[in-house]
Amino acid sequence: MSEFLANGHTQPTRLPDTPHRAILLASYSACASIDDVPAMYHHILRGHGSPSEAIVQGVIRYSDTGTCDPLYTVTKRQSEAITQLVEAKFGEVIPVYIGCKHSHPFVADTIQQAIRDGITELAVLHATPFFTASGTGGYVQDAKKAIAAANSDMKLTVISEWQAHPDFIRLMARRLRDAYVWMPSSMLPKTRVIFTVHSKPGLPSAHEDFIASYKHVAGLIAEQANIGKWDISYRSGMPAPQRWLGPDINEVILGAASDKEEAVVICELTSLTENVEVYYDIGQEAKQTAEQCGMQFVCTEYPNDAYDFMDFLSNIAAAHFELKAAHS
Numbered sequence: 001m002s003e004f005l006a007n008g009h010t011q012p013t014r015l016p017d018t019p020h021r022a023i024l025l026a027s028y029s030a031c032a033s034i035d036d037v038p039a040m041y042h043h044i045l046r047g048h049g050s051p052s053e054a055i056v057q058g059v060i061r062y063s064d065t066g067t068c069d070p071l072y073t074v075t076k077r078q079s080e081a082i083t084q085l086v087e088a089k090f091g092e093v094i095p096v097y098i099g100c101k102h103s104h105p106f107v108a109d110t111i112q113q114a115i116r117d118g119i120t121e122l123a124v125l126h127a128t129p130f131f132t133a134s135g136t137g138g139y140v141q142d143a144k145k146a147i148a149a150a151n152s153d154m155k156l157t158v159i160s161e162w163q164a165h166p167d168f169i170r171l172m173a174r175r176l177r178d179a180y181v182w183m184p185s186s187m188l189p190k191t192r193v194i195f196t197v198h199s200k201p202g203l204p205s206a207h208e209d210f211i212a213s214y215k216h217v218a219g220l221i222a223e224q225a226n227i228g229k230w231d232i233s234y235r236s237g238m239p240a241p242q243r244w245l246g247p248d249i250n251e252v253i254l255g256a257a258s259d260k261e262e263a264v265v266i267c268e269l270t271s272l273t274e275n276v277e278v279y280y281d282i283g284q285e286a287k288q289t290a291e292q293c294g295m296q297f298v299c300t301e302y303p304n305d306a307y308d309f310m311d312f313l314s315n316i317a318a319a320h321f322e323l324k325a326a327h328s
Helices: 034-045 052-064 070-090 107-116 136-149 166-182 185-190 204-225 249-258 276-292 307-320
Strands: 002-004 010-012 021-027 096-100 121-126 155-159 191-198 230-235 263-268 296-299
Touching (some): 021 107, 021 136, 096 136, 121 136, 204 230, 230 249, 249 276
Parallel strands (some): 121 155, 191 230
16 A cells, blocks of 8 residues: 655555564656656766756756656556565565655655654665665665664665576566567577676776676576577766776677677666666667667566566565465
8 A cells, every 4th residue: 555745756655553664665766757857867966066968968868768757657666566465475564665866755765754654674675686885785875874863773674685586587588588589580590699787887806796696697597598699798887087897788789790690689687677777878879889780689678567576576575574475
């Protein structure tokens, strides 16, 4: 059960039997309206000089997608689905709050709301497979600071290390296989699968665990999907002189073209929810690179709020809280 607050975000409704455990579903941002986009970009760019031009370009990007922000609409449905599935399968109400890094409701505001609601145990769930200090770790740190600022003894945990879970590998492999066989059958021997994740600043030596986990998960998915040749790549890195993990996705596409490949299938593994960044970095720029090389191009579908993904997240959440399946 949920209710809309004045800012348009969904938060758990108070229930007669007040729950004491809950989930914080972390999201980079969530813009309910195009009017929210400037404030979001201003928050992202704070401390980087005058952000006015970047904000204008950001608004144009959101507008050009021709749809509302999925990080708002899809994340909202994800929170509702996880709550409903956990209750249906395990017989316990575990409210799912939404906390954002760069827009309302900010993590700190959500923590305050959870404390007011009587929540004493909160588990952070970031719907991305890989735990990094700047990713999931950032939301955890924000939550810890908010709990300390409120002088609360709320217990904070993290639902993580699920990237190699057989059910997750299966649902991603299904999407990869669907995209792979979409290509003309005559092109399959000349089709290259390219996995991609958001790049990280710095040298590979600073990200050894992340790189190893990424390669491992990509290999598991590729094997399960029974596809042919595959590579790994990175996207969204910033220009020199700062070093970012590579190779860039566009470089890998060009390499596939040099190898006389005729098609590429892109499988994104950082963003499991569609968003403006992947719409441009993959759906526009990478696609354009492939097409300029005369190659066919297709992306795997994003899990978003599909039943198999929501079923998976509700199951790992229940396992985290050590819930037992309800008897019928």
